[in-house]
Amino acid sequence: MAKFQGAIVVDREKCKGCGICASICPTKSIGMSKEVNGKGYHFALLANEETCVGCASCGRICPDGVITVYRAKVE
Amino acid sequence: MEDLRLMKGNEAFAEAAIRAGCDGYFGYPITPQSEVMEYLMKEKPEDRTGMVVLQAESEVSSINMVYAGAACGKRVMTSTSSPGYSLMQEGISYIAGAELPCVVLNVVRGGPGLGTIQPSQSDYFQATKGGGHGDYRLIVLAPSSVQEMADFVPLGFDLAFKYRNPVLVLADGVIGQTMEKVVMPPQRPRFTEEEIRKNTPWATVGKSIDREHNIVTSLDLQADSQERHVLHLQEKYNEIEANEVRCEQIKCEDAEYVLVAYGSSARICQKAVDLLRAKGIKVGLVRPITLWPFPTKEIQALVPHVKGFMSVEMSLGQMVEDVKLAVDGKVKVEFFGRCGGIVPAPEEVVHAVETKLL
Amino acid sequence: MTLNEICKPENLVYKKTSLLTDKVMHYCPGCGHGTIHRALMEVVDEMGLQDKTIGVAPVGCSVLAYDYMNVDMQEAAHGRAPALATAIKRLMPEKFVFTYQGDGDLAAIGTAETIHCCNRGEPILMVFVNNAIYGMTGGQMAPTTLEGMKTATSPYGRDVHKVGWPLRITEMIAPLNGVWSVSRHTVHTPAAVQKLKKALKKGIEDSMAGKGTCFIEVCSSCNSGWKMSPVDANKWMADHVLEYFVPGDIKVDGQMVR
Numbered sequence: 001m002a003k004f005q006g007a008i009v010v011d012r013e014k015c016k017g018c019g020i021c022a023s024i025c026p027t028k029s030i031g032m033s034k035e036v037n038g039k040g041y042h043f044a045l046l047a048n049e050e051t052c053v054g055c056a057s058c059g060r061i062c063p064d065g066v067i068t069v070y071r072a073k074v075e
Numbered sequence: 076m077e078d079l080r081l082m083k084g085n086e087a088f089a090e091a092a093i094r095a096g097c098d099g100y101f102g103y104p105i106t107p108q109s110e111v112m113e114y115l116m117k118e119k120p121e122d123r124t125g126m127v128v129l130q131a132e133s134e135v136s137s138i139n140m141v142y143a144g145a146a147c148g149k150r151v152m153t154s155t156s157s158p159g160y161s162l163m164q165e166g167i168s169y170i171a172g173a174e175l176p177c178v179v180l181n182v183v184r185g186g187p188g189l190g191t192i193q194p195s196q197s198d199y200f201q202a203t204k205g206g207g208h209g210d211y212r213l214i215v216l217a218p219s220s221v222q223e224m225a226d227f228v229p230l231g232f233d234l235a236f237k238y239r240n241p242v243l244v245l246a247d248g249v250i251g252q253t254m255e256k257v258v259m260p261p262q263r264p265r266f267t268e269e270e271i272r273k274n275t276p277w278a279t280v281g282k283s284i285d286r287e288h289n290i291v292t293s294l295d296l297q298a299d300s301q302e303r304h305v306l307h308l309q310e311k312y313n314e315i316e317a318n319e320v321r322c323e324q325i326k327c328e329d330a331e332y333v334l335v336a337y338g339s340s341a342r343i344c345q346k347a348v349d350l351l352r353a354k355g356i357k358v359g360l361v362r363p364i365t366l367w368p369f370p371t372k373e374i375q376a377l378v379p380h381v382k383g384f385m386s387v388e389m390s391l392g393q394m395v396e397d398v399k400l401a402v403d404g405k406v407k408v409e410f411f412g413r414c415g416g417i418v419p420a421p422e423e424v425v426h427a428v429e430t431k432l433l
Numbered sequence: 434m435t436l437n438e439i440c441k442p443e444n445l446v447y448k449k450t451s452l453l454t455d456k457v458m459h460y461c462p463g464c465g466h467g468t469i470h471r472a473l474m475e476v477v478d479e480m481g482l483q484d485k486t487i488g489v490a491p492v493g494c495s496v497l498a499y500d501y502m503n504v505d506m507q508e509a510a511h512g513r514a515p516a517l518a519t520a521i522k523r524l525m526p527e528k529f530v531f532t533y534q535g536d537g538d539l540a541a542i543g544t545a546e547t548i549h550c551c552n553r554g555e556p557i558l559m560v561f562v563n564n565a566i567y568g569m570t571g572g573q574m575a576p577t578t579l580e581g582m583k584t585a586t587s588p589y590g591r592d593v594h595k596v597g598w599p600l601r602i603t604e605m606i607a608p609l610n611g612v613w614s615v616s617r618h619t620v621h622t623p624a625a626v627q628k629l630k631k632a633l634k635k636g637i638e639d640s641m642a643g644k645g646t647c648f649i650e651v652c653s654s655c656n657s658g659w660k661m662s663p664v665d666a667n668k669w670m671a672d673h674v675l676e677y678f679v680p681g682d683i684k685v686d687g688q689m690v691r
Binding site: 018024064071 | 436444445446449457458463466468621622662
């Protein structure tokens with residue numbers, strides 16, 4: 001069976017750090033940053049690169065539309 | 076051949092709307108203007124020109140439908156009478172703020188409150204000083220005949236689109252209900268979508284790829300840009316004041332005394348002028364056709380030649396304030412009016428001139 | 434594979450639709466409005482309707498929706514969005530017309546416009562976002578505020594005997610003959626967002642086909658107004674709001690199903 005590896009790119013400056021993406025991520029791959037962005041928010045980031053499968057759940061629920069999702073087939 | 080009809084003022088207004096290429100009428104019944112929508116419904120303008128006519132659930136809804144239609148670049152209008160016009164003030168303020176063109180008819184009845192259904196001119200302040208919240212003005216046309224009820228529809232649309240500003244036709248129960256001869260203006264075509272996209276590029280008709288999305292709003296939360304917007308409106312109003320004053324002067328050339336009256340009061344005053352002149356008293360009449368912009372300069376030009384003015388109104392003295400502002404204390408300004416739905420007789424005006432002005 | 438190897442255009446599976454502008458939304462962190470805006474604009478995008486769409490924005494938190502939705506939009510006075518949409522649709526029947534309103538706008542000040550627009554069966558899509566509170570003005574009681582719920586104007590909890598019960602306006606308008614479809618959704622899980630998008634698509638299709646008014650309520654959290662974290666607010670909504678405002682279909686293709 002083909003295995004997928006995913007990745008997300010978060011627009012750090014537009015992220016408001018609500019944490020909803022992290023709370024619904026089925027593989028618990030998303031975490032919140034220790035540092036803050038220009039608005040003072042702890043932005044979302046891909047905390048576990050290995051587990052993300054690129055399901056795009058985070059992208060679909062993100063209230064601010066700041067997550068872009070990629071997915072590649074791993075041979 | 077001219078199209079001569081015998082019609083009520085309200086009916087003439089409705090027929091003229093169809094002929095003005097109006098796209099939509101949205102209204103709510105209220106005496107004494109209900110014939111406007113009744114006529115339109117009977118006439119089936121959707122078959123004649125494609126014009127939409129809709130009876131809304133309230134005047135509030137009607138005026139907001141007008142807002143939306145105007146925001147689509149369409150020629151839209153509504154009509155009502157005083158209590159309904161009060162309900163529309165919020166919407167008219169939004170229309171003025173968003174700079175949308177439309178025509179509104181107020182066939183004034185006596186007030187305040189539910190008042191009476193008889194004619195009055197007691198909505199002058201509301202009509203000419205803004206009416207709703209915020210710094211804004213309407214162009215106010217005051218018909219004094221059924222002919223003008225018809226003529227002011229195409230004129231109203233022309234002015235509304237020229238300045239992107241609502242135009243109010245301020246009639247009263249006499250003008251709305253009186254049946255007179257009227258020559259109907261010719262049929263104008265409705266705007267095509269191409270014309271709308273070209274002439275009103277701000278209209279919300281669907282975002283095309285060659286422009287940004289259009290937004291029609293009266294909101295601007297930043298104080299500095301809101302101030303710029305209100306100053307821009309003021310510039311527009313100054314331009315309207317400079318270009319669009321309309322008034323009629325009757326027998327003012329040699330007049331020693333001048334009556335100032337609009338709408339049906341002006342017709343009564345015309346008779347009073349004749350009665351007074353028959354007695355040897357040289358009286359003239361200034362009839363403002365635009366109540367805003369007010370014919371201030373026209374009145375000022377008469378001041379050096381006359382001994383006094385009298386404002387005659389079916390109210391307890393509203394336009395008289397604008398006459399006083401124009402005259403600026405240089406000669407005396409008197410007032411005569413009836414209210415509560417009473418239409419004064421010419422003899423009452425004659426008596427008022429003799430006792431107050433001479 | 435490294436991140437750089439994965440994040441290539443050919444591997445793209447999800448990005449914000451171009452039918453949302455790049456303006457940073459003014460909404461509080463975690464607010465559902467952003468998700469609902471995007472769901473709606475994604476569907477309009479997928480259906481290729483950008484050039485045929487006219488939207489009407491309300492007064493309330495989503496008053497600036499017109500800044501974010503990249504379609505022609507009008508801003509309505511408080512509660513009057515259905516009146517605006519009526520005129521737009523009547524004057525341009527070939528367009529897709531939608532309203533976007535909150536609970537104060539649609540179910541309090543604009544109740545008359547809501548009911549009469551639905552009763553006339555105006556073929557438009559009405560999107561009703563219910564977060565049980567007035568967000569924009571600072572968290573006052575809404576017609577949909579739950580019994581006992583504390584707000585700025587019900588600081589001891591909503592007393593239904595004094596101010597009435599939370600209004601299920603969606604159930605009220607559903608039986609009207611002019612109304613074609615009615616459903617209630619949420620956006621607190623990715624699956625719920627997908628369900629909402631399906632309903633939006635059907636609503637757009639049916640309204641464009643002239644079937645009647647298509648009405649979609651979306652229950653959303655207001656974490657600022659509810660004074661909770663965004664994640665907690667979503668959980669509280671699922672546990673409490675959805676008990677009273679039950680999600681699902683209420684009217685399908687002109688037939689009551691609840």
